[in-house]
Amino acid sequence: MSGGTSRARRPKAITLVGLNERMEEFKALPAKLRQQIAGIINEQAKETRADLIQRITAxxxxxxxxxARIKIGRASSKKDEATISLDTKRVPFSRVKFTTATEDKTGTRAxxxxxxxxxRVQVYGFVNPYGKKQKPLIRYEKAGKKVLVQSSGVGLKQWWDGIITEQYITQIQKSLEIRITQEIGL
Structure with a gap:
């Protein structure tokens, strides 16, 4: 069994297709027209990425x-599809606004x-409410010893999956088709 993230746990990617999977028609077009279509697809991908970034940063x-975690695979004159994907690397807590609340009776963990x-959503980790730095920590056992380390951060997959629905993807694809017909007339 190889390492890495399983397919079910990976975030979904958005694929923007220019001529709705009619690759033969796309290849039959003149090179100038294919470049225009690829440009329109890339522009739509750029706007979609900006929308995703704005929604998550809110x-x-x-x-x-x-x-840094949302990537675009650009369309070209040889392929009429662009992909927008999410890197699974976590965002460190120093780059996230978070709050803490003491929930146990001893008051030693928040x-x-x-x-x-x-x-408001609870994430993995805890904070020492009396500590000076207020950095999120996690505790686990390794080789029979208890280990206390700083938490690696928050993954964006839940935010991504909340935004990327079938309805959102079809809305983007329809918008792309309208742009292609308006600008090129296909």
Missing amino acids: DGFSEASVK SVFVQRGGK
Whole structure:
């Protein structure tokens, strides 16, 4: 069994297709027209990425961190599809607005919360409410010893999956088709 993230746990990618999977028709077009279509597809992908970044950063994430994790595979005159995908690397807590709340009776641990769609969501980790630095920590066992380390951050997959629905993808694809017909007339 190879390492890595299983297919079910990977974030979905958005694929923008120019001529709705009619690759033969696309290849039969003149090169100049194929370049125009690829440009329109890339422009739509860029706008979609900007929309995704804006929606995720509204919940308190650093814009630079989110931009670094959302990638675009560009269309070209040889292929009429662009993909927008999410990197599974976590955003460090230093780049996320988070809050803490003491929830145990001893008062020695506080849960960590972030915003998601305007709602407060608990994330993995805890904070020492009396500590100076207030950095989220995690505790686990390794080789029979208890280990306490700083938390690696928050993954964007839940935010991504909340935005990327079938309805959102069809809306983007329809918008792309309208742009192609308006600008080129296909």
